Amino acid sequence: MSTSVEPAAPALRIARWKDDAKAAVSLYYDDGTDSAFEIVVPSLLRRRIPGTFYLCCGWFEGDGAPKLERWGALARRHPEIVLGEHTWGHGGGTSAGGLADAIARNGAILRDMSGLPPRALLSFGRPGGCPWTLSPEEEAAVLAAHGEVLRHGFGPENTGGPEGLHKDVGMHAFEDARAILDRAEASGGWEALLFHGVGGDWIAFPAADHEKLLAEIDRRRADGRLWPGAAIAVHKYETERDAARLRPLPAPDGALAAAELAFGTDAARYDEPLTVVAAAPADRDSVAVEIADAPARRVAAPDGRAVFDVAPAAGSVGIVLR
Numbered sequence: 041m042s043t044s045v046e047p048a049a050p051a052l053r054i055a056r057w058k059d060d061a062k063a064a065v066s067l068y069y070d071d072g073t074d075s076a077f078e079i080v081v082p083s084l085l086r087r088r089i090p091g092t093f094y095l096c097c098g099w100f101e102g103d104g105a106p107k108l109e110r111w112g113a114l115a116r117r118h119p120e121i122v123l124g125e126h127t128w129g130h131g132g133g134t135s136a137g138g139l140a141d142a143i144a145r146n147g148a149i150l151r152d153m154s155g156l157p158p159r160a161l162l163s164f165g166r167p168g169g170c171p172w173t174l175s176p177e178e179e180a181a182v183l184a185a186h187g188e189v190l191r192h193g194f195g196p197e198n199t200g201g202p203e204g205l206h207k208d209v210g211m212h213a214f215e216d217a218r219a220i221l222d223r224a225e226a227s228g229g230w231e232a233l234l235f236h237g238v239g240g241d242w243i244a245f246p247a248a249d250h251e252k253l254l255a256e257i258d259r260r261r262a263d264g265r266l267w268p269g270a271a272i273a274v275h276k277y278e279t280e281r282d283a284a285r286l287r288p289l290p291a292p293d294g295a296l297a298a299a300e301l302a303f304g305t306d307a308a309r310y311d312e313p314l315t316v317v318a319a320a321p322a323d324r325d326s327v328a329v330e331i332a333d334a335p336a337r338r339v340a341a342p343d344g345r346a347v348f349d350v351a352p353a354a355g356s357v358g359i360v361l362r
C-alpha cells in the first residue's frame with residue numbers, strides 16, 4: 041500500500057501582521073487636543089502602544105506655537121507618538137490645488153518636527169465637518185504627489201465620543217471598543233479607532249474607558265493576538281507584505297531551511313520590517329537565522345515556530361536557518 045505524502049507546511053512564510061499577530065489595530069487622535077496630549081500620550085508611552093495624532097499646524101500659529109512644538113518634541117523622542125496630516129487649517133477639500141496647498145506646508149512641518157526625511161510617507165486623516173467635494177481619485181492623486189497616504193477607513197461605530205454622537209452607533213464606552221478588537225481578531229484584518237478629546241475637549245471619549253482599552257490592547261498584544269501599529273506603519277507593512285515574495289531555496293549542508301525574500305516596494309520609503317515565520321524542529325528551543333550577510337542571530341522557537349523580522353532592502357535578501 042502506498043502512502044501519500046502530506047504536503048508539508050511551508051518552512052517559511054511572511055506573517056500577515058507584525059510578530060505574527062492575528063489582527064492589527066491603529067489608534068487615531070484628531071485635532072491635537074490638549075486632552076490627547078495630557079491624558080492619552082502618557083498612557084500610550086507607559087504601555088508602549090503607538091498612536092497617530094492628526095494635526096492642523098495652522099491652528100497653532102502665533103500664541104499656539106509652543107503647543108505645536110511640544111507635539112514635535114514628543115514625536116522626535118518617542119516612536120510611539122506619530123504625527124499625521126490633517127491639513128493646514130482643517131479644510132482644502134474643494135479643489136485639487138486647494139488640497140495641495142493645505143497639505144504641502146503642513147506635511148513639511150510635520151516631517152521636520154518629527155525628525156523625518158522630506159520623502160517620508162505620512163498618514164492623511166481627512167478633516168470632517170468641512171466641505172469635501174473632491175472625488176476619491178482626485179484626492180488620491182494629490183496625496184500621492186505629496187507622499188501621503190489616506191488612512192485606513194473606519195465607520196461611525198469606530199468613532200469615539202459621547203452618547204448620541206452617531207445615534208445608536210459609535211464608541212461611547214470600553215465595551216464598544218472591545219467589540220471592535222474582537223471583530224479585528226475574528227476577521228484577521230485591520231481596524232482603526234478614532235478619538236478626538238479623551239476626558240475633555242470635544243467629542244470626548246471617557247478617560248477611564250480609554251485607559252481600559254489600552255490595557256486590553258496591551259493584553260492582546262502580549263498574547264500574540266493583536267498588533268497595535270501606527271497608521272503609517274501598518275500601511276507600510278500591508279503594502280510590503282502584499283508585494284513581497286518568499287521563495288524556498290535548497291538548504292545548504294547542515295541548514296534547516298533557506299529562502300529568498302524579494303521585496304516589491306521602495307525600501308527607502310517602505311521601511312517597516314516584515315515578520316517571517318519559520319517552522320523549527322520540535323526538539324529545538326531556538327534556531328540561528330542568517331539574513332543576507334549579517335551575522336547569525338538566535339531566535340527563540342517555542343512550539344516549533346521561530347518568528348523574526350527582516351528589514352526591507354532593495355531587491356531581495358537570502359535567509360538561512362540553522
Ligand SMILES: [Zn+2]
Binds near residue numbers: 070071126130167168
Ligand atoms: Zn479634525
